[in-house]
Amino acid sequence: MTRPATELRLDKAQVFADLNYEPHEGQRVVHESRALRRVLACGVRWGKTRCAAMEGIAAALEPRATSIGWIVAPTYDLADRVYREIQAIIGMQLKHRLISMKEHDRRILLRNLAGGVSEIRAKSADNPVSLLGEGLDWLIVDEAARLRAHIWENHLAQRLIDRRGWALLISTPRGKGWYFDSFRRGQGKDTSYESWNAPSWQNPHLDRELIEAERARLPERVFMQEFGGQFIEGSGAVFRNVRECATGSWQQPNRGDSYYAGLDLAKVEDYTVLVIMNRRGEVCFVDRFHRLDWNLQIVRIKAALQRFDSPRLHVDSTGSGEPIYEALMREDIYATAYPFTAKSKTALVDHLSLLLERREIVLPRSELWPEGIDELEAFEYSVTEHGHVRSSAPSGQHDDCVMALGLAALLAKPPEGAGATLMPLRY
Numbered sequence: 325m326t327r328p329a330t331e332l333r334l335d336k337a338q339v340f341a342d343l344n345y346e347p348h349e350g351q352r353v354v355h356e357s358r359a360l361r362r363v364l365a366c367g368v369r370w371g372k373t374r375c376a377a378m379e380g381i382a383a384a385l386e387p388r389a390t391s392i393g394w395i396v397a398p399t400y401d402l403a404d405r406v407y408r409e410i411q412a413i414i415g416m417q418l419k420h421r422l423i424s425m426k427e428h429d430r431r432i433l434l435r436n437l438a439g440g441v442s443e444i445r446a447k448s449a450d451n452p453v454s455l456l457g458e459g460l461d462w463l464i465v466d467e468a469a470r471l472r473a474h475i476w477e478n479h480l481a482q483r484l485i486d487r488r489g490w491a492l493l494i495s496t497p498r499g500k501g502w503y504f505d506s507f508r509r510g511q512g513k514d515t516s517y518e519s520w521n522a523p524s525w526q527n528p529h530l531d532r533e534l535i536e537a538e539r540a541r542l543p544e545r546v547f548m549q550e551f552g553g554q555f556i557e558g559s560g561a562v563f564r565n566v567r568e569c570a571t572g573s574w575q576q577p578n579r580g581d582s583y584y585a586g587l588d589l590a591k592v593e594d595y596t597v598l599v600i601m602n603r604r605g606e607v608c609f610v611d612r613f614h615r616l617d618w619n620l621q622i623v624r625i626k627a628a629l630q631r632f633d634s635p636r637l638h639v640d641s642t643g644s645g646e647p648i649y650e651a652l653m654r655e656d657i658y659a660t661a662y663p664f665t666a667k668s669k670t671a672l673v674d675h676l677s678l679l680l681e682r683r684e685i686v687l688p689r690s691e692l693w694p695e696g697i698d699e700l701e702a703f704e705y706s707v708t709e710h711g712h713v714r715s716s717a718p719s720g721q722h723d724d725c726v727m728a729l730g731l732a733a734l735l736a737k738p739p740e741g742a743g744a745t746l747m748p749l750r751y
């Protein structure tokens with residue numbers, strides 16, 4: 325059987341050498357592959373973007389009358405990563421070939437090695453209308469595992485048919501959708517697909533210390549997905565055992581028990597959530613309210629706290645929370661401020677994740693607290709532009725139940741040997 329393959333019209337290795345790009349071992353095999361669909365599912369900072377950018381450059385230099393290639397990602401910011409890298413290389417080393425570079429359209433026209441015109445465009449999948457149009461010679465998809473299946477099937481894959489274009493799908497592994505299926509095809513007998521799977525540390529340019537620091541910080545399965553580059557079921561989720569821990573009921577205050585409370589105050593769009601938990605880590609009471617007048621909120625919070633014998637309360641005091649925090653203090657509520665920063669939120673989430681992993685928390689059953697259970701299950705890990713792993717609610721979803729629960733849990737079940745970063749910062 326002949327292997328469906330891309331045609332070779334230029335000496336890629338020579339082009340890379342001329343551009344002072346030395347692919348590492350893992351990148352080299354990707355560049356050498358001639359499969360029409362290449363799927364690169366590797367750990368964070370492996371060098372996927374660099375590898376893809378160099379493929380884009382090589383494609384645009386191929387001697388042809390014309391060629392068109394797209395870089396697509398779930399958002400413009402993500403598509404920009406490969407695009408900006410291509411732009412920088414052209415700006416530094418291929419300026420003499422540049423015909424035009426339109427910032428607004430994310431569009432570059434380049435004179436290729438045959439004197440023909442090659443077009444490179446960056447597109448965002450969150451605007452499918454912009455994905456209508458021409459047949460493509462090549463396509464790079466960044467963060468492909470986050471791209472919805474219908475975008476790949478209906479808008480992208482078919483763009484490649486007319487001109488027998490190739491696609492390079494790069495991503496950290498995530499979930500088991502169309503991207504995982506494509507990866508699997510690349511491991512099987514379908515010769516038009518080839519796929520690779522490698523950990524971050526295959527990149528010799530990567531700082532080992534950064535990787536080890538993340539290994540120590542992250543739950544094992546998350547580390548193995550993000551840095552190990554492995555497809556792991558449910559591993560994007562931050563909190564494990566949520567359902568297993570959701571076996572409790574609301575509880576009346578019990579004389580002699582100690583209680584702890586966490587309060588996340590509504591910002592512009594979200595809810596104020598109060599969580600009260602006992603010393604065994606059982607969530608006893610939750611109140612959640614939206615757009616109530618601040619004075620009413622204080623009355624309601626105070627009443628709930630009084631019922632539970634005025635427990636200690638952790639409250640996020642940042643931004644619009646500040647005046648409420650002050651007002652709570654005036655009401656003689658035993659509140660400690662836990663100002664939210666990226667770092668303090670991470671500490672809170674990591675701690676909560678550990679408690680759930682160890683099943684040291686009992687949540688109300690999902691029918692009693694559906695929004696809380698949903699929020700916990702939806703909370704996910706993602707990788708920032710700078711390669712750091714961040715945990716948050718998926719964009720557009722709330723995190724107030726998680727934060728209030730995390731604040732209460734810090735008091736009820738404080739981290740062992742907690743240092744200054746986890747302790748309340750102000751009384």
Ligand SMILES: Nc1ncnc2c1ncn2[C@@H]1O[C@H](COP(=O)(O)OP(=O)(O)OP(=O)(O)O)[C@@H](O)[C@H]1O
Pocket residue numbers: 345346347348351367368369370371372373374375496527529530707709710711
């Ligand atoms: N062949 C190479 N030679 C020199 N440096 C490289 C090479 N490949 C990658 N790097 C460097 O390694 C770092 C990570 O590369 P890159 O951003 O391409 O990784 P990535 O897998 O796309 O990361 P992320 O998961 O964050 O998107 C960058 O600083 C990049 O410059």
Ligand SMILES: [Mg+2]
Pocket residue numbers: 372373374405
């Ligand atoms: Mg990248």
